[in-house]
Amino acid sequence: MARRELSYYTCVSLAAFLASCDSLTPPPALSKSAGQLQVGDQVPRLSEQDAIGSVQTRVSRHMPDFRALVQHTSPDIVFKDEEATGADRVMTSRLSRRLVRLNRRVQEEWQGVRVRVTEAWDENGEHGTLSAHYEGRAADLTTSDLDPDKLGRLAFLAVEAGFDWVYFEDRTHIHVSVRK
Numbered sequence: 361m362a363r364r365e366l367s368y369y370t371c372v373s374l375a376a377f378l379a380s381c382d383s384l385t386p387p388p389a390l391s392k393s394a395g396q397l398q399v400g401d402q403v404p405r406l407s408e409q410d411a412i413g414s415v416q417t418r419v420s421r422h423m424p425d426f427r428a429l430v431q432h433t434s435p436d437i438v439f440k441d442e443e444a445t446g447a448d449r450v451m452t453s454r455l456s457r458r459l460v461r462l463n464r465r466v467q468e469e470w471q472g473v474r475v476r477v478t479e480a481w482d483e484n485g486e487h488g489t490l491s492a493h494y495e496g497r498a499a500d501l502t503t504s505d506l507d508p509d510k511l512g513r514l515a516f517l518a519v520e521a522g523f524d525w526v527y528f529e530d531r532t533h534i535h536v537s538v539r540k
């Protein structure tokens with residue numbers, strides 16, 4: 361009898377252990393079957409700093425770091441450029457290459473639709489302290505038709521396009537960023 365009780369308790373505690381292990385296991389970072397992110401999703405599921413490295417500089421036009429940035433001149437991508445300074449086109453070459461890749465996917469996905477950049481390098485300090493935008497390593501994106509219903513899918517395509525961190529920030533845009 362004592363033996364049976366013991367094995368019963370072993371089973372119960374083992375089951376509890378397995379259940380707790382299971383609940384500690386994070387779900388997959390991205391459900392391929394869903395094919396889109398939800399508002400608030402971050403891929404990979406890390407802090408941005410852990411995913412892309414820390415931001416150290418608030419790059420301004422007179423700094424040597426500025427010369428390392430590129431001007432994205434592709435006519436295939438839409439740049440909001442509401443600042444009328446061209447800053448939305450300024451970014452690292454790594455970010456620029458990922459954008460080209462994403463734009464290709466977007467054009468394959470939706471006839472006549474392209475990527476639209478609303479922010480890239482920020483020289484006006486409009487983002488938080490040490491934002492990746494200050495190093496030209498982040499971009500805020502929508503589709504060119506401004507359709508909010510496409511953002512979840514756009515974020516998924518951005519993950520596939522190889523951005524190092526993708527964040528479906530809110531219903532107006534997604535934020536993507538890259539390592540140095």
Ligand SMILES: [Ca+2]
Binds near residue numbers: 440442448480
């Ligand atoms: Ca802008």
Ligand SMILES: [Zn+2]
Binds near residue numbers: 493498500535536
């Ligand atoms: Zn952003």
